[in-house]
Amino acid sequence: MAEIKPQLKDAYSQILEAIDVGVYKPGDRLVESELAERFGMSRTPIREALQRLETQSLLERDGRSLIVASLDHNQMAELYVVRRELEGLAAGLAAQHATDEEIRVLREMVRQDDKLVGDPTALARANRRFHEQIHLASHNRYLVQQLDLVHRTMALMATTSLAAEGRGEIAQNEHSGIVDAIEARDAEAAEKALKEHISIAFMTRLKQDAGKRERNR
Structure with a gap:
């Protein structure tokens, strides 16, 4: 379990950075498999990172998909x-x-x-x-x-x-x-x-x- 924590943090920070610099913009769909391939890691830490970002309202649900949230x-x-x-x-x-x-x-x-x-x-x-x-x-x-x-x-x-x-x-x-x-x-x-x-x-x-x-x- 201790070995997973650094990877989880890395997945979260990399996705957040990608949103921050505009790689992913409001409304863009985030797919576990694509993110795992982009960042060179398994889908488990990606999934955990996406859940964390959703909890923080940085991602939102669009049907079964997660998309980058937007602000009205x-x-x-x-x-x-x-x-x-x-x-x-x-x-x-x-x-x-x-x-x-x-x-x-x-x-x-x-x-x-x-x-x-x-x-x-x-x-x-x-x-x-x-x-x-x-x-x-x-x-x-x-x-x-x-x-x-x-x-x-x-x-x-x-x-x-x-x-x-x-x-x-x-x-x-x-x-x-x-x-x-x-x-x-x-x-x-x-x-x-x-x-x-x-x-x-x-x-x-x-x-x-x-x-x-x-x-x-």
């Missing part, structure tokens, strides 16, 4: 409300509890990520790393767990708000301001800056969706 407008709005509050809390706690080394890492991330502006896919991956670093810097394991679930659910959005024209550079400036507040140990300012950052990202996504609906008419 209301679900997306609900997700952003929760994300805004939890991310803001994490930033405020990071301002209080982050070590000097963690703050330097955040600052270095912003500098490195500035080079990715213009590449939305790469910047989106870097954006997740940056936010995860803030979560860890909060030094609150229960908050980190909840934010991990929120960010996994974000993978169900087919596009990134960073793909909007000019959003990458603006987002990087916002990241710099968040780090400034954390470095100043100003919990209130850090929380406010991150909440505003999430609000702007949500508005950007709403505009993207409105444009998509207009093009599809």
